[in-house]
Amino acid sequence: MEDAFNRPPLRLVGGMPIIGPFAANWENVEQFQFRDDDLLIATYPKSGTTWVSKIVDLILNKANLEESQKCAIFERVPFLECSGPGVPSATDVLNKQNLPRVIKTHLTVDVIPKSFWDKNFKIIYVARNAKDVAVSYYHFYRMAYGHPEPGTWDEFLNSYMEGDVAFGRWSAHVKGWWKIRQQKKILYLFYEEMLDDPKREVEKVLKFLGKEISEEVMEKILEHTSFNAMKDNPMANYSTFPFMDHSISPFMRKGISGDWKNHFTVSQNEKFDEYYRAEMADTDLTFSM
Ligand code: A3P
Ligand code: EST
Numbered sequence: 001m002e003d004a005f006n007r008p009p010l011r012l013v014g015g016m017p018i019i020g021p022f023a024a025n026w027e028n029v030e031q032f033q034f035r036d037d038d039l040l041i042a043t044y045p046k047s048g049t050t051w052v053s054k055i056v057d058l059i060l061n062k063a064n065l066e067e068s069q070k071c072a073i074f075e076r077v078p079f080l081e082c083s084g085p086g087v088p089s090a091t092d093v094l095n096k097q098n099l100p101r102v103i104k105t106h107l108t109v110d111v112i113p114k115s116f117w118d119k120n121f122k123i124i125y126v127a128r129n130a131k132d133v134a135v136s137y138y139h140f141y142r143m144a145y146g147h148p149e150p151g152t153w154d155e156f157l158n159s160y161m162e163g164d165v166a167f168g169r170w171s172a173h174v175k176g177w178w179k180i181r182q183q184k185k186i187l188y189l190f191y192e193e194m195l196d197d198p199k200r201e202v203e204k205v206l207k208f209l210g211k212e213i214s215e216e217v218m219e220k221i222l223e224h225t226s227f228n229a230m231k232d233n234p235m236a237n238y239s240t241f242p243f244m245d246h247s248i249s250p251f252m253r254k255g256i257s258g259d260w261k262n263h264f265t266v267s268q269n270e271k272f273d274e275y276y277r278a279e280m281a282d283t284d285l286t287f288s289m
Contacts, residue, residue, distance in 0.1 A: 007149050014111040016168045019146050021084030028091040029081050032113040037100045038121040039209075041077065044173040045106050045166065046136035047128035048191040050251075053077040054225050054236050055202055056102055056124065059211055063220040072235050080105040084146070086242055106167045109176040122208065123184060125177045128191035129287040130170050130276060131260035134160050138263075139249040141165075146243055157268060161275050171279035178285045192257050192288045198222055227255035258289070 008020030018026070034040070041056065043049040050073055057076050061067045068076070080103050083089035094101055105112070128136075134157055141150035147166060150156040156165075163169030181188050187208040194201045199222060206213060213221070223229060230236040231252035238244060238251035264272065 006145050008146065009148055010164075010166055016108055016111050017164065017166055018081065019084075019166045021087075021146060022081050025081070025083035025089050025091060028083075028089065029107075030113055032080065032091055032094070032115065034113065034115045034119045034121060035101070036119050036121055038119070039100070039102045040121060040123045041102065041104045041126070042123055042177060043104075043106060043126045044128075044133060044170050046133050046140055048126045048189075048194060049104055049106075050236060050238075051191075051194065051225060051230065052124060052126050052189065052205075053102070053104060054230060055205060055221060056209075058221045058224060059202075059206060059209060059213065060102070062213065063217045063224070065220070065224065068224075069233075069235050072238075072240050074104075074238065074241060077102045077104045081107060106173075108168060108173050109180055110172075120185065123186045124189060124205065124208070125181070125186055126189045126191060126194075127174045127177075127285075127287070129257070129260075129289045131264065131272065131289055132191075132257060133170055134272075135260050135263045136253065137165065139253055140251075143246060143248040143251070144244045153263060154268065157264075157272070161272070169279075171276075174285060175280075175283045178283060190287070195255075195257055198225070227252065231255070260289070 010017040011020050011023035012018070013023055013026045039056065041049060041053055043052075053073050053076070054068075057068050057073065078090040078093050078101075080090050080094070083091070090103075094103060137160065138150055138153055138156045141147040141156065151159070159165050160170070163172065167173065177186065178188060180186065187204060189201060189204065199218065202218065202221060224233070231250070234240055236252075239246060244251065
């Protein structure tokens with residue numbers, strides 16, 4: 001395996017830790033030119049990025065499955081800051097793309113490329129509760145070798161609380177995007193609400209994008225973006241992606257809310273709750289756990 005993807009250390013870019021090999025392309029990310037007809041999907045990792053990407057892709061293609069299944073979701077929705085040996089730099093791909101682009105990013109508002117602030121395109125942000133993200137991220141670290149070794153669950157949870165994980169602190173991420181939601185065209189969604197009533201949330205996306213679809217197309221979208229359908233779909237489940245070992249933990253792991261209860265000990269939970277109160281004291285953003 002390429003050394004670059006065999007547990008390389010994180011690198012700091014503009015104060016934010018990033019997956020080691022991604023740092024080599026950072027200059028191109030900083031200089032990236034957004035366009036007014038872009039659509040940006042921004043998330044902290046493990047918050048439902050792939051799910052909402054698939055929903056958006058199907059909406060834009062009127063649930064034309066043949067079109068949507070032509071290539072994997074990570075090709076249809078390039079991951080802005082992703083690059084490294086054996087992985088095409090998303091900035092190269094995006095710079096060459098003429099059609100309206102749907103772009104994925106895990107960047108915080110503090111390090112988003114400058115051109116972001118000059119353009120007026122739409123952004124869908126998806127947030128998920130901090131505890132389930134921690135669990136999902138731990139299993140993702142275990143299976144994706146581009147991250148440093150996660151250590152034990154307890155060690156990982158401490159790193160996560162300190163923001164010593166790729167893309168930094170969860171709280172800074174969700175609060176940063178929440179803060180600018182009225183200044184930019186942002187639809188701020190929650191993973192838990194998507195689970196609770198997927199149809200209602202797809203309708204929000206439709207309204208935000210100014211699209212209308214028939215009931216039949218809606219049914220198709222809901223069916224193809226259900227957890228089970230995406231888990232079995234090689235174009236959605238990352239099984240075709242290099243440098244991930246799905247036998248350690250599949251990318252489509254559980255797709256539920258509240259799995260943290262199976263991981264946090266009582267004392268980890270107490271410590272986390274205290275930390276969480278302090279981190280979230282300066283925001284009106286709330287989550288259901
Ligand atoms: P779990 O690890 O808790 O199962 P991202 O795409 O941002 O990396 O997020 C991945 C998480 O979203 C994983 O969570 C994955 O199972 C979940 N997920 C992906 N598609 C989903 C869907 N259609 N319904 C519910 N959860 C989904
Ligand atoms: C990290 C977060 C995410 O939402 C998607 C991806 C896809 C690209 C992945 C990276 C990631 C995790 C680390 C890698 C990288 C490609 C090579 C590297 O090893 C798996």
